[in-house]
Amino acid sequence: MDALFSVIGFAVAVVMLAIAGASAVLARSSDVAAAWRQERATVLFVVSTQRWRRVMVRVGGCMMAIIGVINLVGPLSRPEDSPARRIVGLGALLIGAALVWLAHGMSRMRLEVAPQVVFVSRGFLPPIRVELADITRLRPHVAHRYSGVLAKRGRRTAFTATSAMTGYGQLLAHLKAERPDLFGPGGFR
The missing domain is CATH 2.30.29 (PH-domain like)
Structure with a gap:
């Protein structure tokens, strides 16, 4: 049971990142995307979110994911720890993966x-x-x-x-x- 939370957390994070990658590939394969690629040379300028905002969200997501991994893996070496630590670790890992996903989406908006x-x-x-x-x-x-x-x-x-x-x-x-x-x-x- 101790290792189950760790496996579930890693599996969910990998699935979330796979969904993000697949949706990014599918978004760029449409007819409008093909026209966009052809006219890309005529683009005068780009309006986008400021880079430091995306970087801060990504750094926060990575820190949350690291905290989540530590809290998921830590109780494996100390079985007397409360199962609540694994639940908190799973939640932190999922929040970290979601923030990294959000930062990737912000860079594409x-x-x-x-x-x-x-x-x-x-x-x-x-x-x-x-x-x-x-x-x-x-x-x-x-x-x-x-x-x-x-x-x-x-x-x-x-x-x-x-x-x-x-x-x-x-x-x-x-x-x-x-x-x-x-x-x-x-x-x-």
């Missing part, structure tokens, strides 16, 4: 801006092609703690960007140059 199109990469999902002509309105992103912008196509959100992202100022300048009709005297229309 970005907007790649070309002259008349924005490719929206949403983590492990295939990229979405958003033509600038299809954007019906821009709205301030008030639900986020950083100011930002929501681009709408009809009633659906095409993409969002916050001021904490690198390239946010370039995105607003590009949208203002390409689609001045979306901007009013005091901001967005």
Whole structure:
């Protein structure tokens, strides 16, 4: 029974990482991804989360995974330890694996801006092609703690960007140059 928690913890962490890898491979094999690869040379700039945020999440995940492994393997040498330590170790290992997975997804979440199109990469999902002509309105992103912008196509959100992202100022300048009709005297229309 002592080794069972360790085996389950490692198996679940490996399965989570395998799912992340498989979803990343499948996301890049779609038709939109093929068009994205062909037009990648025309990308002017990229809007993405700041690198230090992804690194901090990844480091925190690795530390949690190490703590989880220590708590899972430690009771094997000391059988008198409480089984609660193994449960805590399993939980820490799963949280660590989830944080590493989240950091990988954060590195793939970005907007790649070309002259008349924005490719929206949403983590492990295939990229979405958003033509600038299809954007019906821009709205301030008030639900986020950083100011930002929501681009709408009809009633659906095409993409969002916050001021904490690198390239946010370039995105607003590009949208203002390409689609001045979306901007009013005091901001967005």
